[in-house]
Amino acid sequence: MKKFLGGIAVVVVLIAAIGSSSESDPAPAKAPTAAKTSTPQEDKVLDNLKKSKPAPKEEVGAKMTDAELDGIEMEADAEDEQAESSMTSAQENAVQSAQDYLDGQAFSKKGLISQLKFEDYSKADATFAVSHVDGDWKAEAAESAEGYLDGQSFSKTGLIEQLEFEGFTPAQAQYGVSEAY
Numbered sequence: 001m002k003k004f005l006g007g008i009a010v011v012v013v014l015i016a017a018i019g020s021s022s023e024s025d026p027a028p029a030k031a032p033t034a035a036k037t038s039t040p041q042e043d044k045v046l047d048n049l050k051k052s053k054p055a056p057k058e059e060v061g062a063k064m065t066d067a068e069l070d071g072i073e074m075e076a077d078a079e080d081e082q083a084e085s086s087m088t089s090a091q092e093n094a095v096q097s098a099q100d101y102l103d104g105q106a107f108s109k110k111g112l113i114s115q116l117k118f119e120d121y122s123k124a125d126a127t128f129a130v131s132h133v134d135g136d137w138k139a140e141a142a143e144s145a146e147g148y149l150d151g152q153s154f155s156k157t158g159l160i161e162q163l164e165f166e167g168f169t170p171a172q173a174q175y176g177v178s179e180a181y
Contacts, residue, residue: 094126163176
């Protein structure tokens with residue numbers, strides 16, 4: 001969303017700069033050539049602006065239309081799909097397995113990576129998968145703590161130690177135990 005808003009700010013500044021140039025000036029307004037920190041999406045918008053005619057003065061500062069916003073959102077969605085499609089099949093399978101495991105039982109990040117490696121995924125693919133699933137690791141710690149308390153007796157300290165042994169961070173383990181007790 002920050003990139004999107006930053007892109008809109010760049011577009012508004014450029015429209016203002018183009019609109020403030022005199023209409024008798026045949027040379028198109030040029031964007032400043034300071035250090036380039038724009039995204040590829042912003043670069044496309046800038047290129048399109050350079051190719052189009054300057055906006056009439058009454059349109060300077062006007063809000064973007066829904067169609068323009070939809071076009072930018074569609075470009076962003078296409079970029080997201082391209083990133084997803086650039087995953088190897090091993091990574092896609094590892095992500096799906098990781099999500100399936102999280103849907104069925106509680107895991108820490110480390111525990112889930114270990115489980116995927118046990119399933120013969122490479123360490124790189126397992127690590128990739130765990131970083132690309134929707135894991136709420138505090139909630140996973142709470143679920144694990146509740147599971148332990150359903151079948152066994154633990155002191156708070158003992159349960160925190162057990163969760164840390166499973167790979168939860170100390171903060172996640174403490175959160176999980178506080179939710180379970």
